[in-house]
Amino acid sequence: MDLLSSFPEHLQDEILTRLDLRDTVRTSALSRAWRRRWETLPGLAVSFPDGTPPSVVDRVLLRYAGPSVSRFKTHVDDDDDDAAYASHVDEWLIALSRRSVESITIYNDYGRNFTVHSSIFSCDRLLSGCPSACSGAAFHRSLSLELSLTDVKFADNGESQFEAMIRASPMLGVLVLEEIYTNDMDRVIEALNLHTLRHTFTPKILEAPNLQYAYQLHGAPAGFVEFLAGVFQVRELIFYVKPCDLKVDAIPFTFSNLKSMELFTDFAEMNNILLMFSLLRTSPNLEKLKIELQRPKMVDNRKFLNAQWTNGMCANLQLVEIISYNGWLPLYFIELILSKASFLRTLSVDMDACPVSQDNQLNELL
Template sequence: MAALPNDVLEEIFSRLSVEELVRTSVLSRAWRRFWQSVPALSLGFGRTLPAAVIDKVLLAHTAPIESLFIHLASGDVYCRMHDDDEEEEEEEEEEEEGARPNHIDGWLALLSRRHPDALTSLRLVQWFMSPHASAAVLSSFRSLTYLSLQDCALPPGGAAVLSSFRSLTYLSLQDCALPPGDLPGDLPLLRTLVLRYLDLESGDQLSGFLSGCPSLEKLRLDTVKIFRPRLLRIPNPKLRSFRAECVPCHSVTFVGGQILQNVLLNLITYDEDEEAVIDLAKFFGNSVLTGTLRIREDRIAHQALATFTSFHFQQLKVLIMHVNWGIMESIHLFHWLVRSAPNLQRLRLKQLNSMYMSSGLKYRFHHQDFEPQVFWNQQSTVRLDKLRTVEMRHSMFIEPQVGFIQFLLARAPVLEKLILVRDDIATSWPEDALEELNRRQEYALEVLNKCHKSSTQTQIQIRAGKMLYKC
């Protein structure tokens, strides 16, 4: 270890917790003060540290700090802890002087006086930004490119301070308390934006922020509550990756003609009283998908599919989605997406479990006049000429699934691998449910063997924790 070059040692030391980092000083005379010069400090590393420890580490560290992560213990937010004998006196001082500056403000001020231009990456957890001291300090970090705030609170105008980071390329705000209508302004170099567990005043507020980020390539919205008006326009022409979970996607519209490479839509919404249905035509606008589409839930406006032009998915390569094989609309949506993606190469399906009754495996199709196998047999014009891999999870070998498998083996001439994964939870079901599952599997195998004769190059696997069948 002692013979390793400094850049390798710095990389190793940057991955250690602060306790382990300081302890390296006793391992070697050459390392006695080496930890004081590493460019990356993680003061938390998955666990909280008391403020006194961080005080000593930062005071002893003399070299420029390029990357800093601080997770402050919740009981150590303020510089002085309440003492039982002085509690009343301190409460009176607080009423006169207002809230005290917290530890993190002092640490950032220390860094701003030493080497402010060296800091490029900053991650803070549980930071309560003071209105006056922080603004001047933060504006000194002109080289900052990565900023992550979690469980933080910003005062009025605090978000505007973040706009002073003109070199910022990554910004993450998670579970932060933002004043109403307060978001950062223009960030011309920002490439990745992550917003999680936030309440926003309106869709226009976020749209205005996005319009000031012309270089944005990745956008993730997770449990973002948007109050009315909810309409969110995404204008960023360079956007390539969009991920939305627990977000009102029915109010989202792409207006920048984006060429999207990765889209994830988890359409479970926080608003249970509203019918959260997404119209794909309005959602994608004039954008095109060229890579991967992931869809969770089937809250799609099925009546709008007829007006949805297929050019959106012409270059789609990977489709990952949840299908409710017991709902006709879900099967229609899945069929429509497959039909609209002639260049599809990989397909991964998961089962929505709402089709099963509480007793276990009792399958109940909700539309008696809809015959799934007949439906798939009628799709003679659909070709999947480039599809090579299909994985179906939670396979119960019910009629809709078997019908699709038959269709797949007949319409995918270059299919190399078909993987059927039985749900592991089936092993804990009642004996009659397992017998029913095994009966369906035997029937499915008979069907697969017949179909497999005309598709000899396809490798078929059935798994339930381990390989059950292979042909």
């Protein structure tokens, strides 16, 4: 006897929200009428914890007949069969694309290879992705979208499709590209409303006139100056500089808007020091400088460092932060900053260990 259907609808809804999803889809747990009511709810936000079998997700997602699934989140468990789970994920994405999904999160912490079905780019309400370029549908929403790609290998011609997808996404505001594997680095990224770029995969040409924050990780590419030309308007710039990767004597443009710069660099390499001074010379409005040292030594030439300084350099610099993980400080550089940056307010030094054999460094700094 179906007693649940005799309750008022608002009480049925209250009961439903308190039931575990595994119970709601179990045939013996609820009557057919109750199951039909659950399957036709106007919207569904569902989260599956680590270890949920794919069959349970199927019974919830594929059975649900409502008009929308607002949020979908699941965690792939380490004990599940790779091939079986991959096929389920493909089916879930197709089902979600038909239900006006707004947010999809699939955690995959164990290096499984999933192919993202093209239907994902047909989700016209998706807040964390972009429409497919081949769909031709404009993405008109007053939102700043975020697209994050991590540990991705492009299929054949995938780079060109990726370019087209970005170009066809006028509301894309944040683009994160980490551990992107490609054999074709001569890419052109066009994103008119992009304001934040965080990447290890660096395009050859970047056309993003509204870019404000650029974070480049794990080294500088060939054609680094060309890349800098695409981000010259940013307010904040963060990047790693590998030893001997670059030889930049001068940068032929000015970072007029740059207020904050963070470098992960090697003071033992002449090329890195030249690049750092080139950046400082072309950033007249820089207010905050943070440097994380990679190796505990420095080119020991005070005359050389003084020769790199020009009039107006660091004229607006107010905060300098030096981080050393080896108990060593670039005293010549710090002395230069202290003597030249007339508006400096704060000098912050962070060391993981006090130097034992060079404890006079701390005394000299004080």
